[in-house]
Amino acid sequence: MTINRDAKMPETQSGTEVYSFDPLVVKSHYEIDYIHSYGQDSEFFRALGKKKLMGSKCKKCGYTYATPRGHCMMCGSETEWYQLPNEGRIHTFTTCYFGSEEFLSETPFNLIMVEFDGVDSLFMSRLVGADQEDMKIGMKVKAKFRRNQKFSPTDVYFVPL
Amino acid sequence: MKHKGHNVYMVSGGVTKFAKSTPEMDFRLRVKKAFDYALNDANISLSDIDGSVASYFSDHFQRQLMSGIMVQDYLGLTPKPSKRVEGGGATGGLAFQTGVQEIASGRMDVCAVYGFETMSHVNTWKGNEFIALASDTNFDYPVGGFYTGYYAMMAVRHMHEFGTTVEQLAKVSIKNHGNAIHNPYAQSPAKLTIDDVRNSPMVAYPLTRLDVCTMSDGAAVAILASEEKAFEMSDNPVLIKSIGTGTDTMRLSDRPLGKVTLLPNEKESDYRNLKYPGVHSFRAGRTAAKEAYEGAGITDPLEELDVIELHDAYTSSEIQTYEDLGLCKYGEGGPFIDEGKSELNGKVAVNPSGGLLASGHPVGASGIMQGVFMFWQLQHTIKKHFKDDTLQVKNAKRGLIHSHAGTGTYVTATIMEAVK
Numbered sequence: 001m002t003i004n005r006d007a008k009m010p011e012t013q014s015g016t017e018v019y020s021f022d023p024l025v026v027k028s029h030y031e032i033d034y035i036h037s038y039g040q041d042s043e044f045f046r047a048l049g050k051k052k053l054m055g056s057k058c059k060k061c062g063y064t065y066a067t068p069r070g071h072c073m074m075c076g077s078e079t080e081w082y083q084l085p086n087e088g089r090i091h092t093f094t095t096c097y098f099g100s101e102e103f104l105s106e107t108p109f110n111l112i113m114v115e116f117d118g119v120d121s122l123f124m125s126r127l128v129g130a131d132q133e134d135m136k137i138g139m140k141v142k143a144k145f146r147r148n149q150k151f152s153p154t155d156v157y158f159v160p161l
Numbered sequence: 162m163k164h165k166g167h168n169v170y171m172v173s174g175g176v177t178k179f180a181k182s183t184p185e186m187d188f189r190l191r192v193k194k195a196f197d198y199a200l201n202d203a204n205i206s207l208s209d210i211d212g213s214v215a216s217y218f219s220d221h222f223q224r225q226l227m228s229g230i231m232v233q234d235y236l237g238l239t240p241k242p243s244k245r246v247e248g249g250g251a252t253g254g255l256a257f258q259t260g261v262q263e264i265a266s267g268r269m270d271v272c273a274v275y276g277f278e279t280m281s282h283v284n285t286w287k288g289n290e291f292i293a294l295a296s297d298t299n300f301d302y303p304v305g306g307f308y309t310g311y312y313a314m315m316a317v318r319h320m321h322e323f324g325t326t327v328e329q330l331a332k333v334s335i336k337n338h339g340n341a342i343h344n345p346y347a348q349s350p351a352k353l354t355i356d357d358v359r360n361s362p363m364v365a366y367p368l369t370r371l372d373v374c375t376m377s378d379g380a381a382v383a384i385l386a387s388e389e390k391a392f393e394m395s396d397n398p399v400l401i402k403s404i405g406t407g408t409d410t411m412r413l414s415d416r417p418l419g420k421v422t423l424l425p426n427e428k429e430s431d432y433r434n435l436k437y438p439g440v441h442s443f444r445a446g447r448t449a450a451k452e453a454y455e456g457a458g459i460t461d462p463l464e465e466l467d468v469i470e471l472h473d474a475y476t477s478s479e480i481q482t483y484e485d486l487g488l489c490k491y492g493e494g495g496p497f498i499d500e501g502k503s504e505l506n507g508k509v510a511v512n513p514s515g516g517l518l519a520s521g522h523p524v525g526a527s528g529i530m531q532g533v534f535m536f537w538q539l540q541h542t543i544k545k546h547f548k549d550d551t552l553q554v555k556n557a558k559r560g561l562i563h564s565h566a567g568t569g570t571y572v573t574a575t576i577m578e579a580v581k
């Protein structure tokens with residue numbers, strides 16, 4: 001038998017940050033590491049390390065995607081990998097002066113959608129080496145690749161040609 | 162045509178005042194306040210409710226899974242049936258339509274649809290991060306996940322394609338913030354000029370702070386009922402005439418460059434050189450409108466709709482949506498606002514409440530809030546609920562509510578009609 005009427009929860013040194021007492025508002029922390037698989041899209045990220053931008057092409061209907069996707073949205077068939085051109089044009093653009101917390105320190109940054117000759121869809125990326133005023137729809141841009149790969153879509157980015 | 166099911170009516174509604182932060186109550190109490198307002202405004206008691214639908218977007222804001230059941234529990238609706246519906250910014254519209262389906266199928270006679278979001282648990286930039294997790298987290302989010310950035314790119318392309326101007330965007334902001342001056346539930350009423358909008362801090366070119374909606378805490382409740390129950394509970398219910406829903410690719414990059422989905426008032430020759438939807442238009446919005454119009458027998462929306470509450474999370478998306486809804490042709494959204502057609506006393510009042518831009522956008526509540534404001538418009542009870550008659554659209558007989566997610570991934574359109 002272990003009944004102990006004097007039992008106590010241990011006291012600790014840690015405390016809670018309080019913003020307000022009425023209503024009672026406290027700080028609550030949350031953090032997590034994921035074991036994230038890129039699954040069937042893995043090749044796209046691996047290829048960026050070899051300075052290759054890989055899209056998808058439908059084996060059946062031939063529709064070409066500037067993004068990785070294992071199956072075609074037009075006909076449902078399997079796609080195969082194919083290498084995109086390194087040069088394209090700005091389809092649209094913006095400069096972000098604010099952003100999500102994760103990217104706030106990188107502001108201002110440019111987002112563009114790239115169109116490639118002979119490819120049926122677009123690719124979203126960062127453009128460096130130009131200010132907001134410099135960017136124009138139709139402007140030629142060229143893909144560049146990070147030396148130290150992060151296995152993130154930002155391993156590729158674009159610069160003005 | 163699909164089976165239409167039983168007639169569905171809205172019999173009552175309630176909304177809390179949307180605000181940036183209301184820590185004095187949690188989401189359960191906020192919904193309870195909107196719910197009690199709705200019950201008291203019609204002859205409805207708790208025991209009349211057969212079941213419910215819960216509408217809330219993000220589990221991240223509250224870091225509480227199954228928030229829906231906590232509301233169900235707090236309202237005293239257990240052990241009745243309920244489910245959560247979620248679809249980004251369109252969560253409210255989708256949940257409202259799910260409530261309609263519960264009645265139309267004959268499963269329930271009275272269904273409560275409750276929506277809520279508590280965004281003040283994190284700061285604005287963390288909130289933007291949570292919202293951006295509703296973009297593809299492998300390919301889009303890591304590039305600089307920020308919804309205003311995505312919408313800015315769509316706006317730039319719309320400007321390129323059709324000649325839309327930043328002044329036209331600003332006019333949407335002026336209209337909606339101005340309408341909100343007479344809406345006591347609205348978060349950001351303001352009398353603005355084009356200079357105010359353009360000189361406000363640039364968020365993502367061309368969208369300034371006043372082109373973008375705000376984070377908000379809020380709740381809204383809609384009570385739906387079968388025909389028999391509706392007329393027992395109210396002498397002035399509003400018919401839910403039809404619903405429509407569309408979808409599009411998660412990534413903006415994957416949007417096709419094909420042909421326009423035509424409405425009855427358009428022909429193929431209107432759009433010979435337009436690559437559609439591209440990133441300038443919302444195919445999901447057009448698809449939703451098409452289904453809703455077919456269900457309601459609408460062939461000329463501008464002539465046949467009196468009032469619209471649409472999802473204006475950005476000024477640019479209001480202009481894009483005029484076109485998706487067929488109020489004007491693709492490309493004519495800019496002139497549509499210039500000509501004052503969407504003003505309170507224009508051809509069709511768009512966002513007389515102030516929309517999301519000025520009412521606030523507590524995501525899961527927004528689509529239900531539109532339903533409640535539309536219900537009051539069609540009941541002609543705006544004066545009673547707003548204590549101000551200014552925003553009552555004269556002769557409002559038929560309205561459309563429109564809810565929109567992601568970069569246009571889920572969009573709903575619902576047609577409501579006065580019966581009295």
Ligand SMILES: [Zn+2]
Nearest residue numbers: 058061072075
């Ligand atoms: Zn195919």
